Amino acid sequence: MRSKAAAARIRRLDVQGAISVAKAGLQALAYDAKHSKAKTLAAFNKELKRNSRLLAAARPTEPALRNGLAAVQRAVASEKSMPNARLVASNAAGSYLQKLEEAKEKIVRVGVRRIMPGMTVFTHCHSSTVTAILIAAKEKGIRFKVINTETRPHYQGRITARELAKAGISVTHIVDSAARRFMNSADLVLVGADAITAEGNLINKIGTGQIALAAHEAKTDFACACETFKFDPVTFSGAYEPIEKRDKGEIWKHPPRGVRIKNPAFDITPPEYIDYIITEEGVITPYEAAHILHERAAGNI
Ligand code: RUB
Numbered sequence: 001m002r003s004k005a006a007a008a009r010i011r012r013l014d015v016q017g018a019i020s021v022a023k024a025g026l027q028a029l030a031y032d033a034k035h036s037k038a039k040t041l042a043a044f045n046k047e048l049k050r051n052s053r054l055l056a057a058a059r060p061t062e063p064a065l066r067n068g069l070a071a072v073q074r075a076v077a078s079e080k081s082m083p084n085a086r087l088v089a090s091n092a093a094g095s096y097l098q099k100l101e102e103a104k105e106k107i108v109r110v111g112v113r114r115i116m117p118g119m120t121v122f123t124h125c126h127s128s129t130v131t132a133i134l135i136a137a138k139e140k141g142i143r144f145k146v147i148n149t150e151t152r153p154h155y156q157g158r159i160t161a162r163e164l165a166k167a168g169i170s171v172t173h174i175v176d177s178a179a180r181r182f183m184n185s186a187d188l189v190l191v192g193a194d195a196i197t198a199e200g201n202l203i204n205k206i207g208t209g210q211i212a213l214a215a216h217e218a219k220t221d222f223a224c225a226c227e228t229f230k231f232d233p234v235t236f237s238g239a240y241e242p243i244e245k246r247d248k249g250e251i252w253k254h255p256p257r258g259v260r261i262k263n264p265a266f267d268i269t270p271p272e273y274i275d276y277i278i279t280e281e282g283v284i285t286p287y288e289a290a291h292i293l294h295e296r297a298a299g300n301i
Contacts, residue, residue: 003028003051010058013246016156017128018194018230019100022064025055026093029072033089041082048076048089060242061203061266063195063232068096096229103227104129106280108136111190111225114278119144119187122179122220125205126156126163127192129225133278134190135167145170147182151205153250153263179211183218193226193277197235198293200271200286202226203243206264212273222269225278228292228301236293243267 001009006028009015015024032051038044052069059065075092079085111133115121121144123130134146146164148171151157157173164171174182183189189211195203202208202224215222235241248261255261271286281292281301295301 001028001031003032003054007054007058010055013154016154016159017126018062018064018192019104019128019227021059021062022068022100022229023097025058025065026068026072026097029055029069030090030093033072033086033093036086039082041079041085044082044085045073045076048073059244061194061244063234063241064100064227064229067229067233068093068100071096100227100229103229103280104132107225107227107278108132110280110282111278112137112140112142114188114190114223114283115142115144116187117142117144120147120185121145122147122182122186122189122211122215123160124149124157124176124179124189124191124208124211125151126159127204127225129227130190130192131160131163133225134164134169138167138169145172147172147174147186149174149176149179149207149211151207152176154246156205176207179207180214180218183211183214183220186215186218186220189215189220189222191222191224193224193230194266195235195241196226196231196277196286196289196292197241198232198290199235200274200289201241202269202271202274202277202286203241203266204269206267209267209269209273212269216273221275222273223276223278224274228279228281228296231289231292231296233293233297236290236297241268 072092079088115137148160149157161171161173212222244265246263246265274286
């Protein structure tokens with residue numbers, strides 16, 4: 001699929017969740033690079049940059065996508081010959097996609113160890129990383145229960161509930177505002193991540209911050225499962241993580257006159273409410289985020 005079409009799908013929320021968004025974006029960038037009709041390296045680079053900008057803009061709060069697009073541009077920057085540039089770009093995209101896959105497999109291996117028999121896990125929204133951990137735990141024969149929120153306004157929680165129920169996991173589906181009511185029955189809150197900032201803030205689906213507060217007050221562990229590709233280098237250099245604003249009609253199609261609607265897609269959970277982050281590099285605290293960013297910039301991970 002071409003970048004323009006992929007960006008439209010991502011914008012329309014036909015593609016959901018940070019890793020799926022990154023995969024769809026990188027696949028489209030590779031497709032366009034492979035089929036590029038550019039005659040010169042300059043024209044090819046211009047095309048690559050335009051497509052990258054288009055894809056990145058489709059979901060502003062997704063460093064996993066942005067980091068991948070940047071990796072492809074870096075690979076092509078040192079290329080001197082035109083026919084080769086196409087291959088270099090599509091190979092770089094392929095290699096990033098493979099690293100994402102491997103990271104998820106490792107996170108699952110680490111995360112499964114945190115799912116104990118008899119436990120109740122509370123989750124929010126739909127994270128492919130979280131569901132992969134929970135399904136792997138079930139396949140390992142661990143018996144546990146899940147409480148999951150419906151996740152207004154787009155109801156991504158229904159995707160989670162459906163996937164877990166299909167895997168034979170006991171799921172209780174609740175409205176978002178019932179989080180505090182059910183927090184005392186949970187042993188662990190496990191959510192995904194869209195971004196981790198240099199200061200260790202977690203950016204995830206709107207409502208995550210409230211759930212973290214409720215978990216903190218109820219003394220329930222709060223953890224997030226996150227590929228280190230979602231740690232955002234721009235926050236290391238001082239920029240704030242942008243928070244995507246979504247269509248107001250998702251909340252109320254025809255509100256009465258004079259009613260203002262706001263629909264931020266994500267919120268910020270500060271590090272003091274996060275017990276640990278499960279990454280492919282192992283379990284870390286949010287305060288180690290800057291170290292991870294440093295290691296990645298140095299090419300050590
Ligand atoms: C999805 C969401 C998910 C993260 C992580 O929001 O907040 O928790 O993206 O998902 P939306 P994954 O549905 O608005 O994209 O673990 O699959 O990367």
